[in-house]
Amino acid sequence: MPLHSVPDPTPESVAALDEALTWFTHLRDSQAGPEVRGAFAAWHDACPEHADAYARVTGLWQSPALNDALAHYAAIPLPVARRRLLRPWAAAACLLLAMGWGLHAGGLIDRWRADYATVAGEQRRIVLADGSTVTLNTDTALVSDFDGERRGIRILHGEAYFEVKPDSARPFIVAAADASVRVVGTRFTVRAGSDTQVAVASGIVACAAGNGASLRLTAGQQAAISAHGVEKRSDADNAPAFAWLQGRLIFQDRPLADVIAELDRYHPGIIYLAGGKLAATRITGNYRLGDTDAAIRSLADITGARVVQLSPYLTVLKR
Secondary structure (H helix, E strand, O other), X not given: OOHHHOOOOOHHHHHHHHHHHHHHHHHHOOOOOHHXXXXXXXXXXXXXXXXXXXXXXXXXXXXXXXXXXXXXXXHOOOOHHHHHOOOHHHHHHHHHHOOOOHHHHHHHHHHHHOOEEOOOOOOEEEEOOOOOEEXXXXXXXXXXXXXXXXXXXXXXXXXXXXXXXOOOOOOEEEEEOOEEEEEXXXXXXXXXXXXXXXXXXXXXXXXXXXXXXXEEEEOOOEEEEEOOEEEEEOOOOOHHHHHHHHOEEEEEEEEHHHHHHHHHOOOOOEEEEOOHHHHHOEEEEEEEOOOHHHHHHHHHHHHOOEEEEEEOOEEEEEO
C-alpha cells in the first residue's frame, strides 16, 4: 500500500499493531515454544482486527522498504525529544505504515540548517574561528554565530563539549531551546532537550532560562535549564557527563530503561526494551561506545534478558 493511501491510525488500530509487533518478535525468538504459539493463535483468531494487524506486520517485514526506512532512521539525526514521542515498536512499523518520511523531517531539516552535524555513533571535533573548539557528540547539529563582535553557537539538537578561548571583550554564548550559557573561557558540555543539561569541567558559566532566571556554575557543578527556570544539580562526580569524550558511557544505579535510551543515541538503529519489570532493573556499569552491540549483549547477560535481532536496524531485549 502506498504511503499516501495509508489511513490515519485510530487508537484501536495502533493498539492492535503494537500487540501484533509484540507477537511477531515472540515468534521470531528461537526459544518460542508450543505454548507461545498457541497463545498467539488464540490472540490472532480473537477478532478480525488482530488478524489484519498481524498481516500488515508480516507484509511489512517482507518488504525491502522496511530496512531502507530503518537505515535512513539510523543515518539521519532525529531529535531526542521527537524520538521519545514514538512508541518503540511504532517507530519501526509506522515508518512505512502510518508516518512515512514525516518521522525524519525534523532531523533532516536540522541537518540542512546546520553548519556542523554528526549522525548516530559519530563524534566530530571542530576548531572555531577564534581558536575555541567544539566536539559534537552523537546525533548533533550546530549553527555557528560568529562575527567581529560576538561568538556564539546554537545547538539545534544533540550534545557538545566546548573548550572556549578567553576573550573578555567577546563572551562566548551557547543557545539551546529555552536556555543560554554565557562564558569567557572555560570547558563545559551542553546537551539540548526538554531540559537543557549543562556540566562544567573548569571555569565559570552563567546559565539563563527563558523566564529570565539565571545561575552561575563552577567546575564540578551541573544544572538543568528549561523555560521555567534553572535547577542546579547536587555537586557530584562529573565523570558520567564527560565519559563520552573518552568513548565510554558510565551509569550508577540507573534503570535499564534509562541506560537503553542513552545507548540508543549511539546505536545505528532502534533498540526496543520489552517488559516493565525488565525496564526497571537497576544498572551500574561502564560501557564502550565503539561497540554498542557488545554493550547490548552485556546488559542482556546482566539482566537475564535475550537479544532478538529483527532486522539489521531493530534490536529487541526481552525476557
